[in-house]
Amino acid sequence: QAAPAAETAATVDKVQAFYDSTTSFMSPFTQEFFVKSHNIRKESKGKVTFAKPGKMAWDYEDPAGNRVVSDGSILKVYEAANKQMFEQNVDKSQYPAALSFLTGTGKLGDSFTFLMYPGAAMNFPGGKVLVGTPKQANAAYTKVLFYVDEASSHVRRALIVDAQGNRNRFDFVEPKVNVPVDDGTFKLVPPAGTQIIKP
Numbered sequence: 001q002a003a004p005a006a007e008t009a010a011t012v013d014k015v016q017a018f019y020d021s022t023t024s025f026m027s028p029f030t031q032e033f034f035v036k037s038h039n040i041r042k043e044s045k046g047k048v049t050f051a052k053p054g055k056m057a058w059d060y061e062d063p064a065g066n067r068v069v070s071d072g073s074i075l076k077v078y079e080a081a082n083k084q085m086f087e088q089n090v091d092k093s094q095y096p097a098a099l100s101f102l103t104g105t106g107k108l109g110d111s112f113t114f115l116m117y118p119g120a121a122m123n124f125p126g127g128k129v130l131v132g133t134p135k136q137a138n139a140a141y142t143k144v145l146f147y148v149d150e151a152s153s154h155v156r157r158a159l160i161v162d163a164q165g166n167r168n169r170f171d172f173v174e175p176k177v178n179v180p181v182d183d184g185t186f187k188l189v190p191p192a193g194t195q196i197i198k199p
Helices: 005-020 097-103
Strands: 024-035 040-051 055-062 067-070 074-079 084-089 112-118 127-134 143-149 155-161 167-172 195-197
Touching: 005 097, 005 112, 005 127, 005 143, 040 097, 055 097, 097 155
Parallel strands: 084 195
Antiparallel strands: 024 040, 024 167, 040 055, 055 067, 067 074, 074 084, 112 127, 127 143, 143 155, 155 167
8 A cells, every 4th residue: 555645755855855965875786687578687786876966887796897887978888798888878878867866967756756655565674665657758667666764765775667577676785975986986988999889
């Protein structure tokens, strides 16, 4: 059973206020990507850094050397094993859209309509789960679930579901906020011989 609308709105406001008050967010993460059509799970992990405005860097330990970096305008995805780097404008990318509130570029309430459920019912004790439906339909995701820690209003897990039923889950392990971040974190110069792919 979903929570009353007023309670849901209050939680969304708390989460938004928490991230509005931060300048940076840094956390080890684990990622699980479930490909529905093939019933395959791919697991990876690393460290993620967000800084305002609109910057992010996902540094993977596994698969080693992979990076996803945005300086706020260009998103670069480097795949070490294939020696390839994909580049595109951030506003064309699905990647940051669901998590843009972490980088200070998006407001949760502007992007999604939310229902809220008690965490205990969703395998997330000590928190609440916000289930967001995007206000603007898109192929990249049809639902986004934010698992919110009751005590801190931190989002500890984000689950992105796309139109094919694939699920991309990120768990943030021991997140830290307002840590000084070196701007070099958001630069990505691939090794010589990398193939650059642009849309």
